[in-house]
Amino acid sequence: MTVAQERIESIRRNYNDAADNEPDDLAAARTPAQVTAIQANLAKARSIYFAAIADGLTKNGDDVEEAFALTVIAEETVKEARARSAAVPDLLSKLRAATSAAGKLYQVASN
Amino acid sequence: MSVLRLSHGAIFLCVFTGCVSLDKDAASALALAGATASQAIGDQSKSANETVAVLPEWWGVTSALNCASVADSQMRSECLKQATTAVSPALQSDLAKISDVLKKRAAAALQLRTAYQSFGNLVAYNAGEELRTSLNLTFASVNSLLDSVQKLTPGAAFPPISSTFVTSVGKVGGFLADQHQKKQILLASKDLHTAVSSFADALTVERNKVASESFLAQLAHEQGTLYAALIRSGLISPKDALAPLVTTLGQGIPLSQAYAEKNSQVASAAAVISFNARTKRREETIISTYDASLAALRSLAAQHQKIEEGASVSIEGIIKDAQSITADLQSLPSSK
Numbered sequence: 522m523t524v525a526q527e528r529i530e531s532i533r534r535n536y537n538d539a540a541d542n543e544p545d546d547l548a549a550a551r552t553p554a555q556v557t558a559i560q561a562n563l564a565k566a567r568s569i570y571f572a573a574i575a576d577g578l579t580k581n582g583d584d585v586e587e588a589f590a591l592t593v594i595a596e597e598t599v600k601e602a603r604a605r606s607a608a609v610p611d612l613l614s615k616l617r618a619a620t621s622a623a624g625k626l627y628q629v630a631s632n
Numbered sequence: 633m634s635v636l637r638l639s640h641g642a643i644f645l646c647v648f649t650g651c652v653s654l655d656k657d658a659a660s661a662l663a664l665a666g667a668t669a670s671q672a673i674g675d676q677s678k679s680a681n682e683t684v685a686v687l688p689e690w691w692g693v694t695s696a697l698n699c700a701s702v703a704d705s706q707m708r709s710e711c712l713k714q715a716t717t718a719v720s721p722a723l724q725s726d727l728a729k730i731s732d733v734l735k736k737r738a739a740a741a742l743q744l745r746t747a748y749q750s751f752g753n754l755v756a757y758n759a760g761e762e763l764r765t766s767l768n769l770t771f772a773s774v775n776s777l778l779d780s781v782q783k784l785t786p787g788a789a790f791p792p793i794s795s796t797f798v799t800s801v802g803k804v805g806g807f808l809a810d811q812h813q814k815k816q817i818l819l820a821s822k823d824l825h826t827a828v829s830s831f832a833d834a835l836t837v838e839r840n841k842v843a844s845e846s847f848l849a850q851l852a853h854e855q856g857t858l859y860a861a862l863i864r865s866g867l868i869s870p871k872d873a874l875a876p877l878v879t880t881l882g883q884g885i886p887l888s889q890a891y892a893e894k895n896s897q898v899a900s901a902a903a904v905i906s907f908n909a910r911t912k913r914r915e916e917t918i919i920s921t922y923d924a925s926l927a928a929l930r931s932l933a934a935q936h937q938k939i940e941e942g943a944s945v946s947i948e949g950i951i952k953d954a955q956s957i958t959a960d961l962q963s964l965p966s967s968k
Contacts, residue, residue, distance in 0.1 A: 524842075525842045526846070529842060529843065529846045530846065533846055533850060540857050541857065541860075541908075543695075543698045544698045544700075544864060547699065547702050547711060548701040548702065550702065550707065552707070553706070553707050556710055556711045556714075557714060560695065560714045561714075563695075564720070567723070568720060568722060571723055571730070572722065572723075573843075574726070574843045574846060574847050575726040575727075576843075577840070577842065577843050
């Protein structure tokens with residue numbers, strides 16, 4: 522079973538990945554919509570992280586374990602996309618999926 | 633005659649109320665250690681809380697600076713439109729919740745610091761009234777913290793604590809006065825013991841500890857992200873940003889301004905790499921200071937136990953923990 526620390530750190534990694542890579546992601550953007558989407562993803566990832574901190578994410582359950590496993594998979598997918606310098610639309614879809622997974626983890630593990 | 637009278641008084645006191653065996657020097661040392669440790673814990677929470685207030689500004693500035701990466705001017709304008717200090721109501725509410733816990737933690741720690749100072753004054757010149765006021769305020773602050781932790785932690789029990797310290801006494805002198813003072817020190821030690829134990833319990837509860845450690849590390853990360861954006865933008869000279877690294881080499885040779893100007897992209901990339909590495913180290917260190925706070929509070933509780941048993945105390949570990957927290961504070965983000 523996962524503990525609160527692993528859940529919070531997973532959500533934190535998603536936020537920091539979006540924040541740390543924002544300059545490069547913006548540089549790769551080709552349309553105004555992509556720019557906005559990159560910024561929106563960062564804002565969403567940030568909100569989820571601070572909501573997780575305010576809550577503590579100590580609720581347990583099978584749904585929590587499942588949501589945590591999905592955040593790990595999504596994180597790996599983003600890493601892989603970054604490693605192969607994926608095109609912005611592809612990267613954006615993976616970033617959104619990772620942030621959605623983090624949001625789902627927050628939702629099911631929050632008290 | 634007077635000696636005989638005192639002896640009778642002493643015997644009376646010892647037979648009916650029990651003589652107090654207490655090392656006043658140990659109590660003095662513990663007062664100093666308690667004040668030092670609680671000051672450090674209070675300062676850390678206060679500083680973290682001040683940083684929470686400026687996070688939206690940091691995010692807005694970082695976001696604006698990062699827009700420089702967008703080559704197309706029209707797209708850059710779109711990017712800058714989103715760069716703002718405004719945060720969503722949900723995020724604002726979560727930041728307020730975090731700030732509330734930090735404020736209560738700082739208030740409890742700084743009130744505890746005052747109580748330890750008064751404890752020292754009680755040992756030095758019998759300042760019982762002063763200590764009674766300090767202890768009452770400390771218990772109120774710790775109870776407020778316990779209440780907020782209890783609300784955040786379903787199923788956890790943090791019953792409120794209450795002071796047992798009393799100052800009332802008739803006019804006594806000599807041995808009786810000394811015994812009375814020792815009894816007061818003992819009572820005060822028991823109160824402080826209760827307060828530090830409850831404070832440590834509140835900080836130890838998993839939900840509080842895990843979130844606090846992650847949050848403190850994240851503050852360092854947020855600082856690093858803003859600093860990296862400032863370096864990339866050229867608003868902070870890469871040469872200055874690399875200076876701490878060069879200082880560690882210990883040769884005393886200054887960096888070349890001319891090179892940094894001619895090769896700004898290379899110098900900037902090197903400076904960001906160096907700064908990110910420093911930030912990562914800071915994040916790891918800052919987590920250990922939370923553990924140092926807990927260790928200091930637990931050690932204080934253990935030393936109170938010794939005072940109550942009439943034994944001497946050991947405060948070196950507490951002072952060391954307090955120093956590690958204070959040293960770390962110097963590199964904590966400051967909102968001032």
